[in-house]
Every structure is written in C-alpha cells, then in structure tokens.
Amino acid sequence: MQRMRQRGVSNEFWFGHGRRRAGEYRPVRKRPAGLGAGARMTAMPVAAIEPAGDLWPLAYPRQTKVLMVLSALGAGGAERVATALGNYWVGHGADVTIASFEAADAPTYFPLDPGVKVKRLGDGAARQPFLQAVGRTLSRIKALSALIRAERPCVVVSFLTKINIISLLAAPPETPVIISERNNPDRQHFNLLWRMARGAVFPRAAAMVAMTQGAIDAYPAREAPNAVVIPNPVVIPASLSRRSDGRMLTAVGRLARQKRFDLLIESFGRMARDHPGWRLTIWGEGDERKSLEALRDRLGLKDKVLMPGVSADPASWLETADAFVLSSDFEGWGNVIAEAMAAGLPVVATDCDFGPRDMIEHEVSGLLVPVGDPAAFDAALSRLLTDELLRIRLGAAARSRAAAFSLPVLARRWEELIAAAMIARRGQAG
Numbered sequence: 555m556q557r558m559r560q561r562g563v564s565n566e567f568w569f570g571h572g573r574r575r576a577g578e579y580r581p582v583r584k585r586p587a588g589l590g591a592g593a594r595m596t597a598m599p600v601a602a603i604e605p606a607g608d609l610w611p612l613a614y615p616r617q618t619k620v621l622m623v624l625s626a627l628g629a630g631g632a633e634r635v636a637t638a639l640g641n642y643w644v645g646h647g648a649d650v651t652i653a654s655f656e657a658a659d660a661p662t663y664f665p666l667d668p669g670v671k672v673k674r675l676g677d678g679a680a681r682q683p684f685l686q687a688v689g690r691t692l693s694r695i696k697a698l699s700a701l702i703r704a705e706r707p708c709v710v711v712s713f714l715t716k717i718n719i720i721s722l723l724a725a726p727p728e729t730p731v732i733i734s735e736r737n738n739p740d741r742q743h744f745n746l747l748w749r750m751a752r753g754a755v756f757p758r759a760a761a762m763v764a765m766t767q768g769a770i771d772a773y774p775a776r777e778a779p780n781a782v783v784i785p786n787p788v789v790i791p792a793s794l795s796r797r798s799d800g801r802m803l804t805a806v807g808r809l810a811r812q813k814r815f816d817l818l819i820e821s822f823g824r825m826a827r828d829h830p831g832w833r834l835t836i837w838g839e840g841d842e843r844k845s846l847e848a849l850r851d852r853l854g855l856k857d858k859v860l861m862p863g864v865s866a867d868p869a870s871w872l873e874t875a876d877a878f879v880l881s882s883d884f885e886g887w888g889n890v891i892a893e894a895m896a897a898g899l900p901v902v903a904t905d906c907d908f909g910p911r912d913m914i915e916h917e918v919s920g921l922l923v924p925v926g927d928p929a930a931f932d933a934a935l936s937r938l939l940t941d942e943l944l945r946i947r948l949g950a951a952a953r954s955r956a957a958a959f960s961l962p963v964l965a966r967r968w969e970e971l972i973a974a975a976m977i978a979r980r981g982q983a984g
Contacts, residue, residue: 619651619708623721651705660674694724699725702724703726722756730979731759756778763971765786765912766908789869794897803822804876806836806890838864878902879901900920900949919948
C-alpha cells in the first residue's frame with residue numbers, strides 16, 4: 555500500500571508541549587526509550603475517500619461485513635471499544651460479528667445490540683504449560699480460520715497482540731486484517747515465540763490502529779504497517795442517577811501492579827486526617843486484591859477505602875464518584891479517564907505513557923503529575939479535595955474536552971480505515 559502522511563490526528567489531540575517552569579509541572583511528550591530517529595507513523599490512503607450515506611464510505615452501506623476478534627467479552631477496555639463500535643455499526647446498517655475465545659455460556663459485560671452476532675469459539679484464557687499453550691494457540695487459529703471461511707467478512711478487526719497474531723495467521727490472503735494494539739508495548743512482556751511471531755506476521759496487516767502516537771512509535775516500522783492513531787471512543791449513559799455524598803474519590807481498574815493502587819492507598823492514608831469527610835473507592839478485581847486489602851487494613855483505612863469489586867453495570871461507578879484519580883505506571887489509553895471526564899468529574903492522573911496527556915490539558919481539564927513522584931501526587935490530590943471551585947472548573951472543562959472522543963466521531967475514522975483496507979486489498983487481488 556502507498557504510504558502517505560497521517561490523516562485524522564490533529565493538534566486537538568495533543569497537549570502539554572513545553573518544559574517545566576520553576577515550581578510548575580508541565581507534561582512533556584516523550585519518545586519511548588530505545589527508539590531510533592527512523593521510528594515514524596504512516597497512514598492508510600484514506601484522504602480521498604468521503605462517506606456516501608450514513609455509514610460506510612463508497613457504495614456498500616448495507617453490504618459491509620465486519621468480523622471483530624477478541625479473547626473474551628468481559629469488563630476490559632478492548633471489549634468496551636469493540637462492543638461500542640459493533641452496536642453503532644449495526645445501528646447504521648452493517649453486518650457485525652464478534653468472535654471470542656471463551657465458553658459458549660460466558661457472560662457479556664457490556665450491553666450488545668441484538669443485531670450483533672456473537673461467536674464464542676471456546677478455549678478460555680487460563681494459563682497452561684508451554685506445550686499445551688502452543689497447542690491451544692494452534693486450535694484457536696484453526697477455529698478462527700474456519701469461522702472466517704464460513705462468514706466471509708469484508709474485513710477482520712482484531713484486538714490485542716496475541717489475538718492479532720492469531721487473526722493474521724487465520725485469515726486468508728484476500729481478507730484484510732486490521733490489528734489494534736491496546737497497551738503500552740514497551741511495558742508488555744511476551745516470550746520469544748510470541749515476539750518472533752509478531753515480527754513475522756504483523757507486516758501482513760492491512761493496517762495497525764493504536765490510541766496514541768507514542769504507542770505506534772514503540773514498534774519497528776515494519777511491525778506497524780499503515781499505522782494510524784484512533785483514540786478510544788467514550789460511551790457513558792445519557793443520564794446518571796447520582797448517589798454521591800459529595801466526598802467520594804474514585805479509581806477504577808484491574809487490581810494489578812500496573813495500576814499502582816498501592817501508591818494511591820498510601821497517598822490517601824497520608825492525607826486522610828486533613829480531609830476527614832472524604833473516602834476512596836477502588837472499583838475492580840485482580841491478583842493484587844489480598845495485598846491491597848492488607849495494606850489498607852495495616853494503615854487503619856478499612857472504613858475509608860472501599861474495594862467493592864467490578865461495578866454491576868458499565869459506568870455505574872460514575873453515579874457515586876465526585877473526583878477521579880488514576881495512579882498507573884503505564885497505560886494504553888485510560889478509558890476510565892475519558893469516562894470520568896465525559897461525566898464532568900475532576901481528574902488527577904499520573905502523566906504516564908500512554909494516554910493521560912492526550913486527554914488532559916494540565917490545569918485546564920485536569921491535573922497531571924509525574925510518575926514516581928509521591929510528593930507531587932499527594933499535593934495534587936490534596937489540592938483537589940480541598941478546593942471545591944477547582945473541582946467545578948476542572949469538571950466542566952473535562953466534560954467539554956471529552957466531546958472530542960465521541961463515538962460518532964471516532965467510529966467514522968474506523969469506517970474510513972476499513973474502506974481503505976478493502977479498496978487496497980481488492981486492488982492487490984485485481
């Protein structure tokens with residue numbers, strides 16, 4: 555495919571250029587460590603394609619069949635994006651199927667339009683010894699290949715590295731595959747076999763989608779073919795039933811080391827005496843639950859720090875939140891930041907790679923603090939909890955900023971990319 559200048563990523567998505575002045579934190583865009591000067595982003599040749607009708611560019615508004623592939627349909631970020639896009643596209647006349655590698659009776663966390671077909675291919679994600687894991691991967695490739703032959707989609711859209719590799723190996727040459735990378739590649743660790751497979755098959759992709767320029771820059775150019783930045787769309791209920799007492803600080807995410815909820819609990823413990831009316835709720839589940847609960851109890855915060863698990867409904871955690879905090883060491887995007895901003899919540903977030911600085915303009919639509927700086931983190935949180943007028947101002951600006959990540963706006967970018975991939979593949983076949 556022809557390499558062209560990037561389309562669809564304008565300055566409205568980038569904030570924080572500049573250096574730190576004395577006494578002031580200003581985020582600075584960073585190139586991931588180890589990248590040479592040649593690391594760059596390219597784009598699909600979509601500039602000349604304009605949509606005809608409601609949905610798909612060109613002349614197939616009701617003939618476009620999209621197959622999306624994920625590991626599961628649980629409460630993760632990739633799942634949220636895939637279901638949101640699937641619902642939107644079915645509502646506009648497309649034929650959408652979502653395939654997942656989980657049991658037939660596995661629950662779906664995010665609501666799905668009845669028109670979205672779900673094909674569960676079995677074989678859950680439990681860890682296995684090496685040889686069994688290889689066999690499971692081969693079985694997944696075989697099952698997905700059979701589904702693609704049966705469904706004959708116009709395009710396959712896959713999410714997350716291992717599923718991207720499986721999709722590229724399963725799809726026949728005539729079916730374009732758009733891969734979507736969802737996390738910080740510099741902080742993900744795969745064994746040698748997966749790394750070799752990624753290097754071998756990623757160049758086959760029709761395009762790569764990532765949520766930030768930094769994530770794309772972290773890949774060798776050959777592993778990021780026709781790469782384009784498309785941020786995650788934010789989807790929250792049109793109306794929320796507020797059940798807040800006005801003093802609830804909220805965090806959301808997997809209870810995993812990456813999220814650094816241990817540092818958040820310690821920070822909250824240091825300031826709890828100065829803000830006696832405030833409590834902290836951490837929504838989510840994960841391997842770190844026991845250690846986090848032990849830390850909370852050791853600090854005497856059992857009545858101040860609540861850990862209720864995964865919220866019963868997507869985004870229902872917004873109903874009890876008055877301020878939002880993200881304490882992660884790294885992210886792929888940070889969907890919960892966008893959800894909090896869309897709901898008008900003031901946000902404090904670590905300025906980690908990648909995502910927060912792409913959504914938050916420091917001191918305008920939220921507060922950013924350096925990763926690994928507990929004093930700055932404490933100061934920003936304390937400032938937010940103390941100053942009601944600051945919370946109101948940041949929350950209003952956050953809601954306005956979140957409009958840039960609306961589902962219709964970002965679904966259109968996906969539609970243009972899909973159309974370009976289909977055109978290019980047909981041209982190659984012809």
